[in-house]
Amino acid sequence: xxxxxxxxxxxxxxxxxxxxxxxxxxxxxxxxxxxxxxxxxxxxxxxxxxxxxxxxxxxxxxxxxxxxxxxxxxxxxxxxxxxxxxxxxxxxxxxxxxxxxxxxxxxxxxxxxxxxxxxxxxxxxxxxxxxxxxxxxxxxxxxxxxxxxxxxxxxxxxxxxxxxxxxxxxxxxxxxxxxxxxxxxxxxxxxxxxxxxxxxxxxxxxxxxxxxxxxxxxxxxxxxxxxxxxxxxxxxxxxxxxxxxxxxxxxxxxxxxxxxxxxxxxxxxxxxxxxxxxxxxxxxxxxxxxxxxxxxxxxxxxxxxxxxxxxxxxxxxxxxxxxxxxxxxxxxxxxxxxxxxxxxxxxxxxxxxxxxxxxxxxxxxxxxxxxxxxxxxxxxxxxxxxxxxxxxxxxxxxxxxxxxxxxxxxxxxxxxxxxxxxxxxxxxxxxxxxxxx
Amino acid sequence: xxxxxxxxxxxxxxxxxxxxxxxxxxxxxxxxxxxxxxxxxxxxxxxxxxxxxxxxxxxxxxxxxxxxxxxxxxxxxxxxxxxxxxxxxxxxxxxxxxxxxxxxxxxxxxxxxxxxxxxxxxxxxxxxxxxxxxxxxxxxxxxxxxxxxxxxxxxxxxxxxxxxxxxxxxxxxxxxxxxxxxxxxxxxxxxxxxxxxxxxxxxxxxxxxxxxxxxxxxxxxxxxxxxxxxxxxxxxxxxxxxxxxxxxxxx
Numbered sequence: 308x309x310x311x312x313x314x315x316x317x318x319x320x321x322x323x324x325x326x327x328x329x330x331x332x333x334x335x336x337x338x339x340x341x342x343x344x345x346x347x348x349x350x351x352x353x354x355x356x357x358x359x360x361x362x363x364x365x366x367x368x369x370x371x372x373x374x375x376x377x378x379x380x381x382x383x384x385x386x387x388x389x390x391x392x393x394x395x396x397x398x399x400x401x402x403x404x405x406x407x408x409x410x411x412x413x414x415x416x417x418x419x420x421x422x423x424x425x426x427x428x429x430x431x432x433x434x435x436x437x438x439x440x441x442x443x444x445x446x447x448x449x450x451x452x453x454x455x456x457x458x459x460x461x462x463x464x465x466x467x468x469x470x471x472x473x474x475x476x477x478x479x480x481x482x483x484x485x486x487x488x489x490x491x492x493x494x495x496x497x498x499x500x501x502x503x504x505x506x507x508x509x510x511x512x513x514x515x516x517x518x519x520x521x522x523x524x525x526x527x528x529x530x531x532x533x534x535x536x537x538x539x540x541x542x543x544x545x546x547x548x549x550x551x552x553x554x555x556x557x558x559x560x561x562x563x564x565x566x567x568x569x570x571x572x573x574x575x576x577x578x579x580x581x582x583x584x585x586x587x588x589x590x591x592x593x594x595x596x597x598x599x600x601x602x603x604x605x606x607x608x609x610x611x612x613x614x615x616x617x618x619x620x621x622x623x624x625x626x627x628x629x630x631x632x633x634x635x636x637x638x639x640x641x642x643x644x645x646x647x648x649x650x651x652x653x654x655x656x657x658x659x660x661x662x663x664x665x666x667x668x669x670x671x672x673x674x675x676x677x678x679x680x681x682x683x684x685x686x687x688x689x690x691x692x693x694x695x696x697x698x699x700x701x702x703x704x705x706x707x708x709x710x711x712x713x714x715x716x717x718x719x720x721x722x723x724x725x726x727x728x729x730x731x732x733x734x735x736x737x738x739x740x741x742x743x744x
Numbered sequence: 745x746x747x748x749x750x751x752x753x754x755x756x757x758x759x760x761x762x763x764x765x766x767x768x769x770x771x772x773x774x775x776x777x778x779x780x781x782x783x784x785x786x787x788x789x790x791x792x793x794x795x796x797x798x799x800x801x802x803x804x805x806x807x808x809x810x811x812x813x814x815x816x817x818x819x820x821x822x823x824x825x826x827x828x829x830x831x832x833x834x835x836x837x838x839x840x841x842x843x844x845x846x847x848x849x850x851x852x853x854x855x856x857x858x859x860x861x862x863x864x865x866x867x868x869x870x871x872x873x874x875x876x877x878x879x880x881x882x883x884x885x886x887x888x889x890x891x892x893x894x895x896x897x898x899x900x901x902x903x904x905x906x907x908x909x910x911x912x913x914x915x916x917x918x919x920x921x922x923x924x925x926x927x928x929x930x931x932x933x934x935x936x937x938x939x940x941x942x943x944x945x946x947x948x949x950x951x952x953x954x955x956x957x958x959x960x961x962x963x964x965x966x967x968x969x970x971x972x973x974x975x976x977x978x979x980x981x982x983x984x985x986x987x988x989x990x991x992x993x994x995x
Contacts, residue, residue: 687796692832694816695792695825696842696902697850703817706837706845710885713836 310364310486311346315339317370318452325455331424334438338451345445357630357662358572358601363544366514368486370453372400376479378510380407386508387473390723393504394472396458400479401487403456407475415466415501420457420490432461436494440522440550440578447548447574450520454490457521462499462529471502471721476519478543480511491521495529495557502721506536509543521549525557527581532560532720538567538731541598548574555581562719563590564728565600566735576605577615579641584613591712591728592621592629593735601630608641608671617648620712622736623659633678634666641671648678653685653711655704685711705736745770745807745941746791746910752801753790759800760786762966768910771938775952775977776945778963779985784945785829787963788914792826793819806910821853823909827899827916834886839898840868842886843905850906871904875931892919900928904935911935912943917951929954949981962988 308316318339326332347364348355376399387395394417397407403419410418416429423429424437441447458474478485487507495501509515525531537545545568551559565571577586592600606615621629631650652661665678685707693703712732719725751764760783768774778784790797791804793816804811811819834842848858859867872882875897887895896916903911913932917925932955936942944955952960952974960977962970964985969992970976980988 686832689832689834691789691792691794691796691816692828693834695820695828696846696906697817697820697853698846699817699849699853700815702845702849706834706842710834710836716836 310366310368311342314370314449315343321371321453326425329424330434331437331454335452335454338443338448341443341448342445342452345448348445354603354632357628358570358599360570363516363570366484366516368484368514368516369482370486372402372482372485375402376400376481377404377406378477378479383407383477383508383510386475386477386506388471388504388721388723388727391721392470394468394470396472396474398456398476398489400477400481400485401456401489415463415468416459416461417468417472418459420459420492421455423459423492424455429459432494433492436522436524437492438522440524440552441520441548442550442576446518446546447520450488450490450518450548453488454520457490457492459491460493460501460503462495462501464496465498466496467500468502471504471724474503474505476507476517478507478509478511478513478515480509480513482513484514485516487515487517487519489517489519491519493521493523493531495525495531497527497529499526499529500531502532502534504534504536504721504724507539507543507545509540512540512542515539515543517543517545519545519547521547523549523551523559525551525553525559527554528556529554530558533562534719534721534724535561535563535573536728537563537565537571540567541569541596543568544570546572546574549576551577551586553577553579553581553584553586556583557581558585560587560589560718562715563602564731565590565592565594566731568598568600570599572601572603574603576607578607579609579613579615582610582612584610586613586615587718588615588617588619589715589718590619591715591732592619592623593708593712593732594622594627594629595624596627597625598627599629600627601632603630603632603634605634605636606646608635608637608644608646611640611642611644613641614645615647617650618715619650620715621650621652621661622655622708622712623652623661624655626656626658628659629661631661631663631680632666633664635668635676635678637667637669637671637674637676639670642673644671644674644676646674646676650680651711652682653708654682655684705733708736709733746943747805748791748802749805750802751790751799751804753786753797753799755797760797760966761790763802764966764968766961766968768941768943770909770941772959773936773942773944773955773957775957775960775974776943776963777947777960777977777980782963783966784963785914788826788912788943788945791912792816792824817849817853820906820908821850825903825906825908825911827896827903827911827913829915829918831887831895831899833888833890835888837886838883839886839901840882843868843902846902847905867905871901874904874934875901876927877901893921893924896920896928897924900931904931907935909940910943911940912945914945915947916944917946917948925951926954949977952977964989964992
């Protein structure tokens with residue numbers, strides 16, 4: 308049985324143990340039909356021309372893990388930003404783990420999607436926001452159909468969450484192959500502030516396929532900084548569907564650090580539904596072997612006087628492949644839009660590939676849009692410069708790669724995370740940079 | 745220290761250097777002058793080992809060893825330093841971190857341990873003072889957003905830190921105002937000793953007022969066409985290069 312058939316037939320079993328009378332269930336029913344009609348995307352779809360899921364979907368995934376699994380904190384400590392105090396929402400094989408988590412209901416809600424979907428006190432928020440930003444494409448619909456667990460973060464008006472929130476999804480490998488579909492909902496009300504770090508981590512070499520959906524709503528003058536740390540095992544694949552809806556004067560930034568994993572597809576969508584909105588999309592990709600990372604971004608400028616800044620850097624070694632598909636739509640009413648997009652890539656080895664495609668669709672006439680894309684090798688003059696100072700070729704390469712990627716880190720506001728990512732980059736480049744990072 | 749014999753080098757089939765002969769001994773200062781496009785910077789790059797250039801004939805000996813096949817960093821480890829006319833910008837790597845990396849890479853090549861941190865700091869502080877560089881400067885990204893003068897000062901700072909046997913200064917005076925020129929030249933003079941040698945490549949005589957050469961060579965069309973003492977530099981400043989061209993033709 309194909310994965311698609313297995314999923315569609317599992318939906319009936321899934322219905323048996325959820326509240327099938329809730330209004331959410333109508334959304335689920337509709338979503339499974341959408342998925343059933345369209346199936347997994349293939350290379351025939353324009354948006355999936357350079358990313359094939361064939362190798363991923365041929366595995367026989369367990370869709371509902373049978374038992375609750377646990378892990379010891381000391382085994383996984385290194386995956387947390389343990390140097391500082393954080394809120395933590397931790398899932399193990401898709402199931403919430405209260406032992407590793409630190410949630411709160413004190414003025415803000417940092418808790419579970421399952422509670423939000425079932426408890427009356429969250430009903431109003433869920434009705435207002437759930438599935439309101441998500442697109443109806445097949446993979447998002449698949450997630451919606453099975454949506455039951457994930458992070459639920461609600462920051463009321465004028466509140467600032469005093470410490471970052473970590474959302475971590477562990478896979479224990481107790482199943483030979485596991486499909487995970489976390490569903491996150493994040494709402495920052497007027498003038499609220501929050502910082503979030505998301506991570507998916509497989510603890511063994513068993514196959515994991517995560518199809519995640521995150522909806523983010525930034526109300527008037529709110530600000531959200533979201534960091535995605537993608538440094539999973541090379542047996543784990545991730546499709547990250549993130550939808551961000553922004554209102555007047557809001558500020559949202561998403562940083563995506565893609566170093567690990569077998570296949571990663573980031574569908575990052577921004578909808579600017581107010582004036583003076585600021586959206587920032589940044590990414591560093593450093594991959595090797597047969598790894599594949601695809602960034603498909605969309606910034607939809609709907610209202611006037613808004614800005615968007617995109618800056619993606621990629622370093623590709625071995626047989627790795629990268630895709631950058633950056634779509635910017637400036638609608639007719641979106642006058643005075645300032646949209647900037649940059650994608651720079653370095654190919655280290657002859658067999659590494661990058662497909663970079665900027666797509667600008669501009670329907671307004673008084674806008675500033677610029678984009679640039681480069682694909683190259685390391686600068687020879689810079690290499691020579693470093694070598695004349697006695698720095699060996701390999702170290703010089705590392706230094707230049709580090710320099711190439713590092714400006715994306717400047718906008719990371721959590722100091723400890725920035726230090727962590729810097730170290731990850733140094734490690735990924737595989738050379739001791741010879742100085743204290 | 746440095747012996748260059750009948751050196752021909754260039755890019756692909758086109759020779760830029762067409763038979764250079766030059767000998768530099770320890771304790772000497774040599775100036776290489778010449779019009780634009782005569783091959784001055786190419787000569788500097790070839791000595792430092794830039795791979796873009798092919799040596800088609802001749803030899804470069806450094807301390808009696810033929811170095812033509814060595815990588816740039818191996819030449820650096822032996823004690824050759826090239827100060828760049830256009831130093832490269834390296835964002836995200838501070839001046840301090842870079843010089844630490846360079847020092848320790850050189851030590852590693854000699855089989856030495858990393859320099860202890862306190863010793864390194866002391867040395868950085870000393871040399872930075874010598875070139876009137878403040879602490880803020882040291883924590884900035886290497887050459888990024890530096891003015892022309894700051895870049896050159898930073899080059900000479902690295903020279904002082906690495907303490908090479910042979911320093912080649914490629915157009916170190918370009919982009920410097922007179923005060924910066926004095927700081928750089930004084931620094932270079934302080935570093936000068938009986939054990940090391942300096943090759944100054946320049947367009948103009950003004951740097952040579954401060955760093956006084958023992959020999960002045962005139963490079964034209966890939967060849968050294970005239971060698972003299974510091975008086976030759978004054979003569980070039982006054983009369984230009986045409987008379988040498990005529991003289992060379994006559995020979």
